[in-house]
Amino acid sequence: ALLLAPFPISRLIGPAANASSFVLWQFARPPNHSQDYFVRILLQFAGFAFLALALIGLVAMVVRRDREDVLVLVWLAVFMGFFQLWPTKLFFYLVVVVPGLAIAAAIGAVTLVRGLGRMVRALATPAAATATLAVIVIAVATLGTVVSWRTTASASAQPEGLGDFDIEVQSFVGAREFGTWAGDHSPEAARFLTMGPSIGNILRFYGHRHSYALSVSPDPKQRNPAYVPIPNPDLAIRQMVVHYLVWDAYTADRSPFYASRLLTLADKFGGSVVYSVSVEDGTVVERAGPAPPGADVRVVVYDVPGANPLPSGSGSPS
Numbered sequence: 001a002l003l004l005a006p007f008p009i010s011r012l013i014g015p016a017a018n019a020s021s022f023v024l025w026q027f028a029r030p031p032n033h034s035q036d037y038f039v040r041i042l043l044q045f046a047g048f049a050f051l052a053l054a055l056i057g058l059v060a061m062v063v064r065r066d067r068e069d070v071l072v073l074v075w076l077a078v079f080m081g082f083f084q085l086w087p088t089k090l091f092f093y094l095v096v097v098v099p100g101l102a103i104a105a106a107i108g109a110v111t112l113v114r115g116l117g118r119m120v121r122a123l124a125t126p127a128a129a130t131a132t133l134a135v136i137v138i139a140v141a142t143l144g145t146v147v148s149w150r151t152t153a154s155a156s157a158q159p160e161g162l163g164d165f166d167i168e169v170q171s172f173v174g175a176r177e178f179g180t181w182a183g184d185h186s187p188e189a190a191r192f193l194t195m196g197p198s199i200g201n202i203l204r205f206y207g208h209r210h211s212y213a214l215s216v217s218p219d220p221k222q223r224n225p226a227y228v229p230i231p232n233p234d235l236a237i238r239q240m241v242v243h244y245l246v247w248d249a250y251t252a253d254r255s256p257f258y259a260s261r262l263l264t265l266a267d268k269f270g271g272s273v274v275y276s277v278s279v280e281d282g283t284v285v286e287r288a289g290p291a292p293p294g295a296d297v298r299v300v301v302y303d304v305p306g307a308n309p310l311p312s313g314s315g316s317p318s
Contacts, residue, residue: 079097175299180207182203193244276299
């Protein structure tokens with residue numbers, strides 16, 4: 001309740017005109033993922049071995065119910081229950097849950113090793129029991145290390161887990177660099193047109209620049225009240241309300257329609273590429289121009305001059 005309280009309180013003490021809209025949107029918005037999203041995430045990135053040990057640990061804690069066990073059980077039940085019911089499901093919400101699962105997995109490993117130890121001692125020597133324990137610990141530690149390293153050391157758009165469960169993992173590689181560039185290389189009054197609001201949020205945080213998004217619905221019931229719709233982007237570019245167009249790989253993958261729409265606008269108004277971010281050999285590379293062929297392009301910024309567009313094949317304004 002304390003973690004959640006700042007959101008409704010900040011909305012209710014804010015401008016009365018939109019406070020109820022924010023609360024209604026966040027609590028009544030349609031889910032962005034299916035109900036099994038967190039299960040699939042954990043299966044792919046935590047792994048079967050880790051979850052099996054965590055399940056054994058949870059059962060052991062429920063059976064013995066020491067004070068420490070109750071703390072971990074309540075911790076997991078409250079946060080997993082809340083995020084499971086919360087309409088928005090994101091990869092990063094598991095950050096608060098994974099430490100509790102790690103404790104459960106550790107208890108599960110101890111419980112499993114003790115049980116196997118009793119079996120081994122009845123059938124083999126103490127040395128064999130010690131060897132069994134070592135094998136289990138090394139196997140689990142190796143699996144966890146491999147997955148963690150592959151996820152954190154790579155700059156790829158889609159981190160690779162142990163399995164493939166068709167999971168969407170939000171990846172904004174290059175977005176922070178883009179936001180910093182915008183703050184350093186664009187006028188303070190510059191306005192950006194993006195395909196979706198996500199890259200715009202990053203732009204506002206790192207670059208302190210405002211943005212519009214093509215995918216934001218003009219219908220107040222169908223959009224986050226924080227996002228400003230742009231019903232006629234063509235007119236906005238002509239009137240210099242918008243100065244830059246931003247293509248990003250994350251939104252393009254989610255919505256090819258808006259990606260095509262933005263590229264059409266860039267071509268129509270003679271937009272020139274003034275900045276791009278790409279991933280090359282696992283390294284994020286920034287350029288004051290287009291990325292080279294074959295690069296994993298993450299962000300492209302077009303500068304549009306506004307006014308009337310040049311008709312296709314013509315060298316004079318229409």
